[in-house]
Amino acid sequence: MSQFLSPTNTNPIANIRGEPMMEVPRDLFIPPDALEVFLDTFQGPLDLLLYLIRKHNLEVLDIPMAELTRQYMAYVEIMRANQLELAAEYLLMTALLIEIKSRMLLPRPIIRTNEDDLDPRAELMRRLLEYEQMKLAAQRLNDIPQVERDFTLVQVLIEQTVAKRLPEVNVDDLRNAWITLVVRAQVNRHHRVTRAELSVRSHMSRIMRDLRGREFIEFNELFGPSAGVAEVVVTFLALLELVKESLVEISQSQPIGIIYVKSTDFLTSV
């Protein structure tokens, strides 16, 4: 905690002309050589002031202001090179202290106002305390366990099935695809599909499947015993369509003999 709040005591604050400077100065006089280190050590004038008050029981108002001012003005030249902005803040703080002090030296008006905020020190104190509050809060925040620094999130691999997810197709997709085709080809009349035609086509596929790998199939095999009239008709239409498309041949060696359905596919491949 103290490490956080103040520079460590074991390491030199700065090396000034080879001499280690082990301690932060007891007041706002900062050796110019150590200034740069100082600016790094403290977060700003409020931080330094707070440190001096806390650590060394510095009486803010006891600081020899004239000397301080003279010295700080000298810093301006040194600091102009790099951290001018930060230097300015230290100067501003010094100016504020001097203002407070000089105001307090003035004779106090006999009739006091009731407004406390006229006290020039009140504002500085408020700021010092608010800063200290946040400084402590920062330290507490830093003490809270933090992801990555103090703990690690668990992350187990999800084992995925080897099979990739397959695209889904629904009947609307198919219909839309078909419509697109029809529109594009302007062949709607020719390719208009009716329920009956679809049914015939379905049976065409079935007959071709039945014939697959076989030389022939008997005509009556095509009609299952449970087939209704409609199916018989559709199957017959399918057969005719297959003949028309030269996908099958039908033969009958003698009248009233067995009718054979042969796949032209099989015929040519044999």
Place this chain on the structure above:
Amino acid sequence: MSNQPISLLPSNLSEPKDPNQVKQVLEAALLTSQDPLPLSELKKLFDDELSTEILRRLLEELREKWAEGSVELVCVASGWRFHTKLEIQKFLNKLNPQKPPRYSRAVLETLAIIAYRQPVTRGDIEEIRGVSVSSPVLKVLEARGWIEAIGHRDVPGRPILFATTKDFLNDLNLRSLEELPLLEEPGLLVEQRGSIELLSVPEPIYNSSTPESL
């Protein structure tokens, strides 16, 4: 934090004092690692003071401990790692519903042609689509088990005839091809697609244009 002595593993002992603690460390390392951890990495957890055999034994014990759990410890080529069991996946998928992939227009149109005009050859499909059908398109559908070759047409080149399969019907929740939506009702076409209204006219001009457009 690093200043604290690790009581678990005094550096002068090759055996850890508390195997349970070692297992906890192994477990935590494996649960938090994105990649499988080889034994050589796991050894680093204990400043290489544990022997390979001891680590192996403890990892086996860990594996057994998790056997009943939702995730399991496995040893893969590059080391040890935890992963979820497969049966959990269907639940986890609900958290990250990925958009299902879509088939290309070429695949869908080819499928539609095969479904509605089967049995058809590749030539038939090309004729209707007006463009050539690449092999991958047919392969995708065959691999899916939705179309199959059911024979050849007896013409020069003996082209393969394609038809849809039973799986196709099953996967689309159809009992038969007749349940495919039909396109004969002109009203339907108009409703769905204003642009093909013209097509719904009962007698379009098709005779002359058809051969050219194909």
Place this chain on the structure above:
Amino acid sequence: MSNQPISLLPSNLSEPKDPNQVKQVLEAALLTSQDPLPLSELKKLFDDELSTEILRRLLEELREKWAEGSVELVCVASGWRFHTKLEIQKFLNKLNPQKPPRYSRAVLETLAIIAYRQPVTRGDIEEIRGVSVSSPVLKVLEARGWIEAIGHRDVPGRPILFATTKDFLNDLNLRSLEELPLLEEPGLLVEQRGSIELLSVPEPIYNSSTPESL
């Protein structure tokens, strides 16, 4: 896959048949998720068929189950998650020589001011710290995802207002800003410290030393 009925959770039952299986699914989801999972997400695992109370109870049971383990189940701002116990980290650090970020005092103080005084502008931060706030300081915190611009203050220049994010709470294991450590009472500081007592006394002592010291 989605056609399979989940025997675990018949849709007509609001109570799961097997709480152990539910816990396994919860566990797997939490072990695999990159981000904390809120109850609303966890519900999706079971098609929203489990009530919040049941889930809470089962999560509590899971938390207890893991209390002795290498990792722990916690509830942070964005939901539930597993992470390793603090005492394990020193081992895990050996696998990742990359040091996690440690922030400078400037960064930490800026973060504290934003966390406790949000929403604040850069000017507010500078006013409290008494120094200017450099851009990298804010950038570091933004890059970490701990602070974000949430708007502008309606004053000349319309300065950006900063606030902390949910990730800030998550990363610090907090459920809400109210769980941040309480601020030190400023009044106490004054009382404890005689040295600035003088400043706080309404009636200053115009002692003799003052003129000399100037």
